[in-house]
Amino acid sequence: MKEFDLIDQIVSILGEQAFGEWVRVGPGDDCSVIAVSPDCEVVSSIDSLYSGVHFPESAPPELVGYRSMMVSLSDIAAMGAQATYVLINLCLPSESFTWALECAKGIKRAAEDSGVFVCGGNIARGPLGITVSAHGEVPEGKSILRSGASVGDSIFVSGCLGGAASYIRQISSLTYESPHYESLRKAFYEPSSCLGLLSEVRGKATSCIDISDGLIQDLGHILDSSNVGGRLSSSLIPVNKGANLNDALFGGDDYQLLCTSSTQMEGFYRIGETTQEGGILVDERELSRRGYDHFLA
């Protein structure tokens, strides 16, 4: 198959998710062209997943496609923004065309689940990997930053933690019959983009981040940016079935939202509060901020 035939087939798989509403020009020109709502700003983020590093070489390509979308889209959600479109760079060894077509199906499913359009991209020859640049819009000046937490805010997470880390930790021994297999597999491959929580985040969060590097490390980013400390209760932290507290505190890849707010947030778990003193206490014990570092893992 030639490159342009492969692109045609991928665009055909994407179907309605490649064109529509705010997409003025979709795949097939030098750039995509996108309309932005009046009085809105654009929010943008980029993330990549490589075979053998961010997903197992044997990973089902449909799920890699799905996961790659959610990893980038959760950044849009963490800004309190509406996701609008993504661009995708697919890097393929020459024999990977079937892989690419399966991956495109997962991308399409994630686009449908998130209400975004996949309106452009690129295919390159090289090591198997996928890079997604995700884009959204937010009313001017209304993006939720990491720096907005105040002393006394409650700290919330949007869902169970540790499942993705537990899946990767046990991957060589997990089988379909393992307890909680499906829950762990889903935590890794099919995280939520959290875009469904947008109205709650917009109305109430004083700061927000998506948990990619582990709860403690990502909470550290909010606390540092906001010049506050934090106190967590381990008994309040929602731990994924089949995961342990260590996975939930230090494991990455969950892509749940971590927020602060001065009021109750519906659909979120309250796990602690911000404090005047710096640092992070868990059950009154000070923790180091060990989390996922891409170059130490």
Added chain:
Amino acid sequence: MKEFDLIDQIVSILGEQAFGEWVRVGPGDDCSVIAVSPDCEVVSSIDSLYSGVHFPESAPPELVGYRSMMVSLSDIAAMGAQATYVLINLCLPSESFTWALECAKGIKRAAEDSGVFVCGGNIARGPLGITVSAHGEVPEGKSILRSGASVGDSIFVSGCLGGAASYIRQISSLTYESPHYESLRKAFYEPSSCLGLLSEVRGKATSCIDISDGLIQDLGHILDSSNVGGRLSSSLIPVNKGANLNDALFGGDDYQLLCTSSTQMEGFYRIGETTQEGGILVDERELSRRGYDHFLA
């Protein structure tokens, strides 16, 4: 060095090119936030370069950074759009921190030369490569598409062709003393983004594309999209010093603009005209559309 230290150092190298004017939130949050001018649409494109595929493993990282920017920004120019910002995904083997810092210097130089801001990105562990998503803005409905050529339009290119292909073709034998070494090296590593030609493209081009896969193949995209044919005169095609006509016709990687227009375009070379009959004639001989295919090269 840890990942976050590396990011800090890169942001420090980028300096003023990471923040400014239309950048509301730069590096350091989940997303960048960018203001869009009223009555404008956003144009977006993504491209990647991998070591050993798109640049030699021994390539100077400063030049790889520079080239990666121009490769993506020429797509913005080809839409008749003003480039505004880029996001960068850097994929690094664990020992490549010095490489990354040198690469950042080239990215900064390209950003200065093009008037864009590098306001976000990501660093991943994996095979050495760089992906740039480039973004710009254009007045509503004014983007220049591949489909706008009419029969009888002149065909123009913005500069010399074949230099990048000649450089790669001869790379194992080229030395500093080779004739035209500097011109060929520059054609490959420091192509122009062509953003300086924006006013001419906006006012006059009926269609436009950047030449990434070779003149004949990329002209084919314009002709197919516009339902016209083309006739070129080889004697009118500007061939880079040290390259031959074959490089100019079929070699990729030059990133010059290829336009059609019903009027003269200043600063461009007129190389032929569009015709009623389909296909491409060079000196009245019909050519096949052989160009660069990422999976046949």
